Amino acid sequence: MEFWIELVVSVFLVAGAVFVFIGSFGLAKLPDFYTRLHAPTKATTLGMSCLLIASMILVTYQQGYLSLHELLITLFLLITAPVTAHMLAKTAMHHKLEILDKTTEQELAARARERMSPQQSE
Amino acid sequence: MLNIAITIAATLVCISLILNLWRLFIGPNRPDRILALDTMYINSIALIVLFGISSGSTLYFEAALLIAMLGFVSTAAMCKYILRGDLIE
Numbered sequence: 001m002e003f004w005i006e007l008v009v010s011v012f013l014v015a016g017a018v019f020v021f022i023g024s025f026g027l028a029k030l031p032d033f034y035t036r037l038h039a040p041t042k043a044t045t046l047g048m049s050c051l052l053i054a055s056m057i058l059v060t061y062q063q064g065y066l067s068l069h070e071l072l073i074t075l076f077l078l079i080t081a082p083v084t085a086h087m088l089a090k091t092a093m094h095h096k097l098e099i100l101d102k103t104t105e106q107e108l109a110a111r112a113r114e115r116m117s118p119q120q121s122e
Numbered sequence: 123m124l125n126i127a128i129t130i131a132a133t134l135v136c137i138s139l140i141l142n143l144w145r146l147f148i149g150p151n152r153p154d155r156i157l158a159l160d161t162m163y164i165n166s167i168a169l170i171v172l173f174g175i176s177s178g179s180t181l182y183f184e185a186a187l188l189i190a191m192l193g194f195v196s197t198a199a200m201c202k203y204i205l206r207g208d209l210i211e
Contacts, residue, residue: 010127017131020168027161028145033154039159049167055175069183073190080194084160087201092153094205117192
């Protein structure tokens with residue numbers, strides 16, 4: 001295998017794994033739910049994109065034809081991560097999870113809860 | 123060099139799986155636990171992709187795609203369940 005392909009694939013692999021680790025570290029360490037939601041949805045999606053791009057380069061080099069399976073997984077994760085984050089944030093807001101005191105504009109959450117609580121909409 | 127990179131990446135992904143498991147155990151509320159499970163299935167896709175790279179086989183990407191789709195559907199279903207108390211109203 002040529003040296004520069006190995007170098008590029010290794011850099012993408014290590015960068016992706018570091019991003020995945022940062023996402024999980026943020027999930028374990030951040031103080032309240034809304035900040036914890038931020039870490040995996042951004043960092044882990046970016047890390048998975050890096051890992052799958054590395055795999056795409058390697059398989060394309062080894063097999064000799066363009067491999068696009070991994071792009072499918074990357075696109076699927078990029079599309080579904082914001083949807084999941086939105087549903088989780090809505091769930092947490094309606095369950096009245098505590099918001100960190102440093103968060104600004106907390107009255108917006110109360111207004112949103114009044115407007116559309118699950119009990120009223122049934 | 124590729125073997126060293128795969129080892130480092132797999133170690134980091136395993137450490138992050140353990141951190142997710144810790145959040146799954148201590149998570150104070152139900153949305154925390156759903157978020158931890160959501161991150162765990164994404165990290166398991168990462169492990170499957172790393173295993174596919176190290177074994178030189180392209181057979182594992184269909185499994186990764188299946189886990190991605192089912193994980194998204196299960197997260198959406200759990201959110202809907204604890205939000206409304208019912209899946210199909």
